[in-house]
Amino acid sequence: MFSPNPVCSFTFIKQPKALVTSVERRRKGSMADSARGICDECACVDKARAAVWPAEVLNEAPNQATMSAEALNKHHHQVNFLPNAEDYVLINCFGKGFGGFSKVFVACHRTSEKLVVVKQTNVDVQNTRQLEELKYEVQVLRSLCHPNILPFYCSFVNRQEVWCVLPLMQFGSCADILKNSFPDGMCELLVSAILWEILQGLEYLHKIGIIHRALKGSHILIGANGEVCLSGLKRCIFLPVHGNVDNNQMAHQFPSHAVTVLPWMAPEILQQDLRGYNFQSDIYSFGITAIELARGIVPYLGMPPTKILLDKLKGNSPKLCDTLVVNDPESSVQLTTSDSGVESAVTSVVEGRDGGQPSSTQENFSTSFQQVKRKTKEIVVELLSSVPSLANCSKDKRLDQDIATSIAAENLSAMTLDEWTF
Helix, strand or coil: CCCCCCCCCCCCCCCCHHHHHHHHHHHCCCCHHHHHCCCCCCCCHHHHCCCCCHHHCCCCCCCHHHCCHHHHHHHHCCCCCCCCHHHEEEEEEEEEECCCCEEEEEEEECCCCEEEEEEEEEHHHCCHHHHHHHHHHHHHHHHCCCCCECCCCEEEEECCEEEEEEECCCCEEHHHHHHHCCCCCCCHHHHHHHHHHHHHHHHHHHHCCEECCCCCHHHEEECCCCCEEECCHHHCEECCCCCCCCCCCCECCCCCCCCCCHHHCCHHHHHCCCCCECCHHHHHHHHHHHHHHHHCCCCCCCCCHHHHHHHHHCCCCCCCCCCCCCCCCCCCCCCCCCCCHHHHHHHHHHHCCHHHCHHHHHHHCHHHHCCCCCCHHHHHHHHCCCCCCHHHCCCCCHHHHHHHHHHHHHHHHHCCHHHCCC
């Protein structure tokens, strides 16, 4: 913890250098920073442009020098999403997040008529730790720019809620797709396409020193055009990276969310010893996620947490079942190989991990990836054509009534007895 800057009224947390390098580069020498309360030595909300003061929220342009050609082209044509609640019409609530404290809505952006996701988090019921996690998630998301990482549009305060505006991934998460459309697991072609895209996102995170620590099916989102994006970065941590990603940097922080992601968590994290863990832990989670996608269920499902922990610490690794669906008979795109390349690759990744780098993992999956890596989006769109889209949800008329009731209750609580006429 750092001592607060007199200008800044927020709690300070140390911000990793990898997170603020581009921000500091753009703002170096600016005299306006101190006037706005931006502290060079902290990661306060104002610096991350998270929404605490609506008037201060800005949509900063990402660092174009580090953007790929595809991402740069999208940036030049992107819609400007302003931090104003009146710009978004809530359509339907389709889920909850942030430990059940957030409501996730499909919404329509009035100016562009584009469908987006609005995540509302009530800060009145948050404790200090949860507020810090919310700030941290916003800071991380705003600092990243990659086609396989979920973009972040803006955030702002509306009454007692923090609104985060994100793109709508119409097919939802892989966990939802498995539950509703593929209860017995996805075909190998679809699994390979999704895993290839996820590896690109993991490689990006590892190069800038980020360990995801919560990779699983519910944190893999798929868009209408076949985009595959990683989310769930509020639990990630940073390791210093000098040059190429290597194995000499270790983390020793035990995650507080370990129980919720226990089936996907690497044994070295659970051991809590002096050896620590590094980027290899994400590769283990990647292998477990591959099994989840292929089988339709998560390994260790229904087992008590203590038994899962002991099983992992003994070195036992889950195996991909022998009944993996190699091809979708109703699809026009098929794998040319007759054996299951994913099965042997998953076994290698979960058990050996071969250095724990995404490039090594790509080599393990080379047979399957060779056929999908140039046309992943087309494959994903075709094989998910039967999956219901969130964009087709109907307007929930109860939302308007709930909003009106909430505003009326807020106005009523603000009134004093002197304003009443009897």
